[in-house]
Amino acid sequence: MAKYKIEVDRETCIGDQLCCNEAANTFEMDDEDIAVVKDPTGDSPEDVLTAAQGCPTDAIILHDEDTGEKIWPEE
């Protein structure tokens, strides 16, 4: 099961909060209504990927933790 290095691009996040709904144990909103990673292993990789794919601005960036391969957004 792939694990991801998870980043949120603060310049791109518009505070949609879908990520917090899809992977509530991984993401939370900070004081500026920007998503932050609170626990990279809080949810399954599938749920993290679903959250990233659902973000309307592709603000969530996933890399394979083992290989460094960029998983999302797709190039």
Ligand code: F3S
């Ligand atoms: Fe931001 Fe996308 Fe989440 S806009 S709050 S990273 S769904």
